[in-house]
Amino acid sequence: MKKNIDIQDVIFKIREGLGLVPKELIGVDIGQSSVKISKIVTKNDTYKLVKYASVPLPEAAIIEDEIQDEEALKEALEDAFKEAKVTEPYICLGLSGPNTVIKKLQLAGGDDEELEDQVIWEAEQYLPFPVEDCNIDWYVIGENMGGGLDVIVCAVKKDVLESFKSIIESLGKIVKVVDLCSIALTNIYELASEDDDIESNINNDFDDEVFESTSSTDVNKVLIPSSLLIDIGSQATVFIVLKKGIPVFVKEIIIGGASITEEIQRQLGVTFREAEDLKKMSAGGGVPDDVLMIINEINGTLVNELKKAHDFYINATSDDSLKNITVTGGSVRLPNLLEEIRSSFGVDVSVLNPFNEIEFNESDFDDDELNAMAHEGVVSFGLALREFPK
Ligand SMILES: Nc1ncnc2c1ncn2[C@@H]1O[C@H](COP(=O)(O)OP(=O)(O)OP(=O)(O)O)[C@@H](O)[C@H]1O
Ligand SMILES: [Mg+2]
Known part of the structure; x- marks a missing residue:
């Protein structure tokens, strides 16, 4: 054999x-x-x-x-x-x-070797695990206002x-x-x-x-508005700030569709599968009020966390130029969720x-x-x- x-x-x-x-x-x-x-x-x-x-x-x-x-x-x-x-x-x-980590860094710049040294040195400061335990890639997104380079670093x-x-x-x-x-x-x-x-x-x-690629876009320019791309999955929601389509800030929030299913399961004493079915039926109505209450409550918690992530980004960058929000992921079908995001952020929300x-x-x-x-x-x-x- x-x-x-x-x-x-x-x-x-x-x-x-x-x-x-x-x-x-x-x-x-x-x-x-x-x-x-x-x-x-x-x-x-x-x-x-x-x-x-x-x-x-x-x-x-x-x-x-x-x-x-x-x-x-x-x-x-x-x-x-x-x-x-x-x-x-x-x-x-x-x-x-x-x-996994994705992070935008401002580096002094230089030739390929110098840049690599700077990426590794910076990565050592912020990675939650030793640099030698991960694969690191990066790509240059453009010059920053200080004359250095903006780089997106990805690590796994x-x-x-x-x-x-x-x-x-x-x-x-x-x-x-x-x-x-x-x-x-x-x-x-x-x-x-x-x-x-x-x-x-x-x-x-x-x-x-280690990898690098190039793009000459300066995403720091104040005039470039930002967009949010949000993936609302099962265990997590991924929050991405984009400038010209480039991810300049990424945060994972550990709330998703499964948080709702587990809460329905716990409060109603049903199995995970039954709770999933109740949740998925909710958009069409005809489910018990307590199911809708659970959905609305966790929707609210998620939207609060999304707001906090965005406030954190604004505080760190002074960039409050949010233009629109695009959402994806299985949980975008939850009742009331998109309306809640829309009213909380005050911008247009569309499904990718x-x-x-x-x-x-x-x-x-x-x-x-x-x-x-x-x-x-x-x-x-x-x-x-x-x-x-x-
Ligand atoms: N009609 C629906 N109404 C509400 N929620 C739904 C519906 N259909 C699917 N979902 C939920 O979408 C989630 C699955 O979405 P998705 O496939 O994007 O997540 P995942 O990729 O498996 O999870 P993660 O990205 O968090 O690891 C599940 O929680 C599921 O219950
Ligand atoms: Mg997913």
């Missing part, structure tokens, strides 16, 4: 060496509630979703970014690959959670990356690119939003220990529609699937859009 696997491996390597393995990436987003995978074909600036699957994960299979139930995750990934008929080997894996803890990578590789796939989910989100925003200010083109990854720019064959997906994909699939689309590394 062992010999058989080795031979297949050798054949794969030969085919790969001969350029016979298609250089296409499958985006894999492992969220707390489900695994989402997708394949997007890019041709002459058009994008077409050709494969998609979402497979639920059992409760607590993943907590924050740590895998609690390897078997369950492996099974869900395997089912997703099967359902979407994924035969392609290469994966772009998204990571998020407390073992190596052991967390390894834990996800080894499960995917045990299914015969190859993790070719690793990206932060928040960066994947901003890439879809850049593609699909109708925001005229956007100019960036981010394509960084964790293939190399990835299908503004991404095409698909109507016969491939039904309306429910499309609706779910439009909210929950966005991160996996952003991952699937990444270029195959040269």
